[in-house]
Amino acid sequence: MGQTNSEMEALIAGEYAQGFITQIDSDTFPPGLDEAVVRAISERKGEPEWMLQKRLEAYRHWLTMDQPDWAAINHPPIDFQQISYYSSPKQSPKLESLDQVDPEILATYEKLGISIEEQKALAGVAVDAVFDSVSVATTFRESLAEAGVIFCAISEALRDYPELVRQYMASVVPHKDNFFAALNSAVFSDGTFVYIPKGVKCPMELSTYFRINEAKTGQFERTLIIAEAGSEVSYLEGCTAPMRDENQLHAAVVELVAMEDAKIKYSTVQNWYPGDHEGKGGIYNFVTKRGDCRGDRSRISWTQVETGSAVTWKYPSCILRGRDSVGEFYSVAVTKGFQQADTGTKMIHIGENSRSTIVSKGISAMQGSNAYRGLVRVAGKAENARNHTRCDSLLIGDRCAAHTFPYIEVKNPTAKVEHEATTSKVSEDQLFYCRQRGLTEEDAVSMIINGFCKEVFQELPMEFAVEAQKLLAVSLEGAVG
Amino acid sequence: MTPSLSDYKRWTLQGIETLPMSSGDWMIDRRLAALERFEALGFPDRRSEAWRYTSVEGLLKQGFVAPANTSQSDQDDGIRNHLLPLATVGRLVFIDGQFIEAHSDYPSGGVRVSSLKAAMATGDRKVLQAVGSLSGLGEDGFAALNLAGFHDGAVIQVAQDVRLDGPLEILHLSSSRAEGRKLPTRHLILMERGSQAELIERFVSEDQMSCYFNHQVVEISLAEQARLNHKRIQMESRQAYHLSDLHIALQSKASYHGVMAAIGGCWSRTFISNRFQQPDAHCELDGLYLVDDGQLADFHLDVDHQVASCSSRENFKGLLRGSGRAVFDGLIQVGKGAQKSEAHLHNANLMLSRQAEVDTKPQLMILADDVVCSHGTSVGQLDDQAIFYLRSRGLDEQRARALLCQGFLAEIVDKFEHQALIELLNRRMNFVGSTE
Numbered sequence: 001m002g003q004t005n006s007e008m009e010a011l012i013a014g015e016y017a018q019g020f021i022t023q024i025d026s027d028t029f030p031p032g033l034d035e036a037v038v039r040a041i042s043e044r045k046g047e048p049e050w051m052l053q054k055r056l057e058a059y060r061h062w063l064t065m066d067q068p069d070w071a072a073i074n075h076p077p078i079d080f081q082q083i084s085y086y087s088s089p090k091q092s093p094k095l096e097s098l099d100q101v102d103p104e105i106l107a108t109y110e111k112l113g114i115s116i117e118e119q120k121a122l123a124g125v126a127v128d129a130v131f132d133s134v135s136v137a138t139t140f141r142e143s144l145a146e147a148g149v150i151f152c153a154i155s156e157a158l159r160d161y162p163e164l165v166r167q168y169m170a171s172v173v174p175h176k177d178n179f180f181a182a183l184n185s186a187v188f189s190d191g192t193f194v195y196i197p198k199g200v201k202c203p204m205e206l207s208t209y210f211r212i213n214e215a216k217t218g219q220f221e222r223t224l225i226i227a228e229a230g231s232e233v234s235y236l237e238g239c240t241a242p243m244r245d246e247n248q249l250h251a252a253v254v255e256l257v258a259m260e261d262a263k264i265k266y267s268t269v270q271n272w273y274p275g276d277h278e279g280k281g282g283i284y285n286f287v288t289k290r291g292d293c294r295g296d297r298s299r300i301s302w303t304q305v306e307t308g309s310a311v312t313w314k315y316p317s318c319i320l321r322g323r324d325s326v327g328e329f330y331s332v333a334v335t336k337g338f339q340q341a342d343t344g345t346k347m348i349h350i351g352e353n354s355r356s357t358i359v360s361k362g363i364s365a366m367q368g369s370n371a372y373r374g375l376v377r378v379a380g381k382a383e384n385a386r387n388h389t390r391c392d393s394l395l396i397g398d399r400c401a402a403h404t405f406p407y408i409e410v411k412n413p414t415a416k417v418e419h420e421a422t423t424s425k426v427s428e429d430q431l432f433y434c435r436q437r438g439l440t441e442e443d444a445v446s447m448i449i450n451g452f453c454k455e456v457f458q459e460l461p462m463e464f465a466v467e468a469q470k471l472l473a474v475s476l477e478g479a480v481g
Numbered sequence: 482m483t484p485s486l487s488d489y490k491r492w493t494l495q496g497i498e499t500l501p502m503s504s505g506d507w508m509i510d511r512r513l514a515a516l517e518r519f520e521a522l523g524f525p526d527r528r529s530e531a532w533r534y535t536s537v538e539g540l541l542k543q544g545f546v547a548p549a550n551t552s553q554s555d556q557d558d559g560i561r562n563h564l565l566p567l568a569t570v571g572r573l574v575f576i577d578g579q580f581i582e583a584h585s586d587y588p589s590g591g592v593r594v595s596s597l598k599a600a601m602a603t604g605d606r607k608v609l610q611a612v613g614s615l616s617g618l619g620e621d622g623f624a625a626l627n628l629a630g631f632h633d634g635a636v637i638q639v640a641q642d643v644r645l646d647g648p649l650e651i652l653h654l655s656s657s658r659a660e661g662r663k664l665p666t667r668h669l670i671l672m673e674r675g676s677q678a679e680l681i682e683r684f685v686s687e688d689q690m691s692c693y694f695n696h697q698v699v700e701i702s703l704a705e706q707a708r709l710n711h712k713r714i715q716m717e718s719r720q721a722y723h724l725s726d727l728h729i730a731l732q733s734k735a736s737y738h739g740v741m742a743a744i745g746g747c748w749s750r751t752f753i754s755n756r757f758q759q760p761d762a763h764c765e766l767d768g769l770y771l772v773d774d775g776q777l778a779d780f781h782l783d784v785d786h787q788v789a790s791c792s793s794r795e796n797f798k799g800l801l802r803g804s805g806r807a808v809f810d811g812l813i814q815v816g817k818g819a820q821k822s823e824a825h826l827h828n829a830n831l832m833l834s835r836q837a838e839v840d841t842k843p844q845l846m847i848l849a850d851d852v853v854c855s856h857g858t859s860v861g862q863l864d865d866q867a868i869f870y871l872r873s874r875g876l877d878e879q880r881a882r883a884l885l886c887q888g889f890l891a892e893i894v895d896k897f898e899h900q901a902l903i904e905l906l907n908r909r910m911n912f913v914g915s916t917e
Contacts, residue, residue, distance in 0.1 A: 410830075419857065423852060
């Protein structure tokens with residue numbers, strides 16, 4: 001056990017002991033961050049001058065900021081000069097066959113029911129001609145182009161649609177927003193750009209999965225999704241398979257813009273390396289996600305299943321500017337081992353009749369720590385705003401922790417805001433009932449937990465929901481009983 | 482002009498110099514240590530999480546540096562106007578933060594009642610050592626300054642297995658002489674094993690427009706199986722500032738039930754810290770707040786379950802009218818190993834006007850698994866259908882609204898039990914007179 005762990009850690013840390021990698025460092029910047037690095041990133045990507053200026057502005061502002069310390073998380077201080085801020089995507093190491101992949105990872109794939117071909121893709125094994133993700137992506141792109149949807153890397157978008165990017169980028173998450181957003185704005189490596197034209201219903205669900213080999217987005221991902229009036233899109237991020245990654249710090253920024261009657265559904269499954277059994281290693285995931293319901297009757301829905309990362313710090317939010325706009329947040333966050341999650345949402349009601357729903361389910365097992373932190377703000381002009389929040393925490397084991405920190409600020413007398421939260425362990429009565437019906441304790445617990453998360457899972461796109469359920473079971477393996 | 486920290490320090494040092502020597506050097510040392518802490522902390526600002534929604538700027542601008550002049554004593558101050566038909570077993574009267582023996586009477590059997598000033602004069606070490614034992618030097622600048630500068634307060638000790646027949650009352654009256662002054666007091670309530678008592682505290686002022694700063698720290702210690710029922714009604718003048726810190730510690734099987742009402746003052750904040758020190762103790766906190774134009778009411782609860790098998794229940798309701806503002810922060814903590822804890826917190830707010838604002842923040846911090854904890858909070862309005870129902874029964878709109886508001890708060894008001902208190906509250910809250 002101990003050995004496979006250290007192997008896994010080695011994989012994550014980028015020290016591939018197996019020695020199957022050639023020339024890993026040839027196009028990676030040396031660690032450290034200064035203006036020259038920011039300029040060099042921009043130059044590498046062939047960005048327009050204004051983008052460079054934006055990056056520099058963000059960098060200069062970042063220098064004046066302090067790392068936030070209010071979240072219920074503990075980690076050693078991050079030395080930002082020890083991080084390399086650019087690594088060319090073409091060097092992602094290729095393995096020759098699945099035999100070279102950590103058997104523990106393969107066992108997990110197996111449990112998740114991932115096909116061999118997908119396994120290869122996920123593990124970074126060179127994919128054969130039959131299942132060439134590039135060709136899949138190409139057919140995929142053709143049908144999108146027919147609909148007029150733009151779905152590409154943000155660096156590509158900067159080249160091909162600079163005006164569009166310029167108009168929207170940083171309009172939802174300005175670089176001054178917070179420490180990690182400022183850092184991301186300065187050094188973002190790549191990310192996804194989606195543009196749905198007026199009245200178009202995106203013909204398929206957009207998934208980063210299809211871009212997996214095409215562009216390795218790196219640690220400072222930037223996503224921008226624009227849904228024009230009357231359009232609709234569903235976007236899936238991440239995948240259920242454990243993600244191997246050599247970067248410890250991830251600071252992504254996601255911006256969504258929904259115009260009149262537009263609908264954006266953003267689903268995330270995050271299962272990055274959580275660290276070993278002693279809590280060493282693991283990804284720090286500091287993400288700023290925000291959606292702007294600019295138009296009347298627009299709708300933004302966030303769904304997330306968070307099972308990975310050593311530290312998660314993210315608050316997907318909605319600014320409900322438009323009349324009758326709707327914001328939703330559905331979340332399942334699982335922490336076990338020494339994982340820590342401080343996650344939640346902000347619903348800022350500005351428009352009349354704006355409505356929001358928050359459903360957050362936290363599961364803490366072993367020494368895991370899980371915090372819901374949310375803000376519901378009803379501005380003075382938000383007539384008839386409505387919010388309902390439900391946060392439940394499930395505790396498994398006597399050393400775990402669950403916290404709930406909701407903030408409710410109401411400045412309009414027509415608002416109706418409700419918040420409820422519960423914290424408890426798996427009920428003895430429920431367990432007894434299930435055991436009486438012949439289920440083993442583990443099956444019973446797993447069934448109860450799935451029931452606990454059902455409200456969130458049913459918001460996920462179908463295939464995702466099935467995988468998420470399996471993922472949950474795998475994640476909690478060994479934590480129960 | 483807003484006074485500086487050194488102004489506060491100078492005044493406090495002057496106060497310490499006038500203390501009777503009999504109170505002991507160590508008491509003075511503790512005050513000086515608190516003063517040092519005050520200097521280190523300063524006054525809280527909105528960057529501090531506990532003060533995020535409650536600005537102290539207005540309070541500091543008033544410049545309450547000088548304590549009330551305590552040399553004048555037993556004037557009548559219309560004390561009779563504030564007495565209620567309560568079947569009390571004893572009454573302690575404080576005018577401008579000073580204990581007035583002439584207006585006070587209290588039982589002797591099984592209860593020791595005195596003032597902190599008297600304890601300092603006689604050097605009653607047992608009593609004085611209890612000062613600050615629960616509050617520490619102070620979690621914020623205000624609390625530290627209170628410890629450094631308090632000049633009086635009540636000491637109530639209920640002996641083992643003594644059960645009082647009726648309530649004890651502490652009446653805090655602010656006279657017109659309190660104008661522009663601060664009134665730093667501290668109370669010590671020590672309930673010995675198996676004792677039972679009921680305590681009523683009221684804060685009233687002679688002049689409804691006088692402006693002063695009443696700051697009180699109460700330390701309540703309940704030994705095994707002791708029970709205290711504590712009712713507090715804050716009805717300060719509409720220009721007054723009121724800050725209360727309550728520190729409650731419970732030993733095994735002890736039980737504390739607090740009922741709080743905050744309806745006066747232009748700025749009031751009540752901080753309640755409840756610590757379970759031994760298992761099987763129980764705590765209940767009920768409260769109501771009502772704010773009108775220019776008022777702020779703030780309640781901060783910190784219910785700390787660090788030992789197993791304790792239970793707590795908190796229920797606070799608020800009514801907001803005019804440009805009133807309310808802040809509610811209810812924290813429930815369950816420590817490692819505090820299994821079988823049960824805690825439920827509820828906060829409901831009725832917002833009746835356009836200019837009102839409410840900020841509510843219930844919090845759960847749980848580090849044990851075998852627990853049942855919940856919190857719920859809501860912000861809403863009167864139900865149109867309920868108004869319609871009452872109107873269809875012949876009530877006019879105003880009456881209907883008043884009845885619904887009264888009904889909303891009734892569940893808390895009823896916890897004051899005594900008819901005189903219930904009537905006082907309902908009269909003072911003036912549901913019918915309100916135009917909204």
